[in-house]
Amino acid sequence: MTTSHPQRGAARTRVITQAALALAQEAGYAKLSIEAVAARAGVGKHTIYRRWPSKGLLFLDSLLSQNEPDLDYPDTGDVLADLRRQIYAAVDLLGNPPWGPLYRALIAEAQHDPAVAAGLNERFIRPQADKTVARLKAAQEQGQISRGFDLNLAMAVLSGPLYFSLLITQEPTTHDYVDRVLEALFAGMEPRH
Structure with a gap:
């Protein structure tokens, strides 16, 4: 019986999303592929597809989970x-x-x-x-x-x-x-x- 390790899963997720962003920046989103992300991240394609059923959802997660911008409003009274x-x-x-x-x-x-x-x-x-x-x-x-x-x-x-x-x-x-x-x-x- 295997036990899951949340820290290892979070680290793997981070590696995968960073690989997806790096590849998208290098080659553009249109050329991004699950295969290329898997190779860059050092994981199998099935590992990615188990978490993200499409390239688009992987890209969404990758972009929005990396240092989400702080776009909160101040309230100075003006x-x-x-x-x-x-x-x-x-x-x-x-x-x-x-x-x-x-x-x-x-x-x-x-x-x-x-x-x-x-x-x-x-x-x-x-x-x-x-x-x-x-x-x-x-x-x-x-x-x-x-x-x-x-x-x-x-x-x-x-x-x-x-x-x-x-x-x-x-x-x-x-x-x-x-x-x-x-x-x-x-x-x-x-x-x-």
């Missing part, structure tokens, strides 16, 4: 400054290697693999959206945002232009662009006296 600070951090992270190209590849994979889409939404997109809405709600309760403004819509209006530049035009998302998006959004959310 919602605009807090949003600006957090969004600057996000665009700096997603606009540059290694996260930028890998995150775009993950979004692309999510378009074809419902399990990857669900995992990405559950582990990254939804938590970030919830943090944004919570920060906006606090500002709304403090009178910094119109009481009647739909905060989920504010989240969509805020993230849409950022994803558009990241995924569609692939132009650098500058801090100036973020400022312009925030200015446009807040023009519609200001309390009416």
Whole structure:
């Protein structure tokens, strides 16, 4: 009878996910294969498939488990400054290697693999959206945002232009662009006296 060793399993998982990320950075996600990851990690393919039923789910886990970014919102009492600070951090992270190209590849994979889409939404997109809405709600309760403004819509209006530049035009998302998006959004959310 064999007993499982959680530390050994965690170490093996780390080796596999690091191998997947390294190979994705070297050759691109499209050329990533379970066979290549297994060879780099020094494990059998069955070891990988037992934990991740697809290349996309392995890549999702690899990217989101490696030093997950701290994209929490500060609450300084100035919602605009807090949003600006957090969004600057996000665009700096997603606009540059290694996260930028890998995150775009993950979004692309999510378009074809419902399990990857669900995992990405559950582990990254939804938590970030919830943090944004919570920060906006606090500002709304403090009178910094119109009481009647739909905060989920504010989240969509805020993230849409950022994803558009990241995924569609692939132009650098500058801090100036973020400022312009925030200015446009807040023009519609200001309390009416």
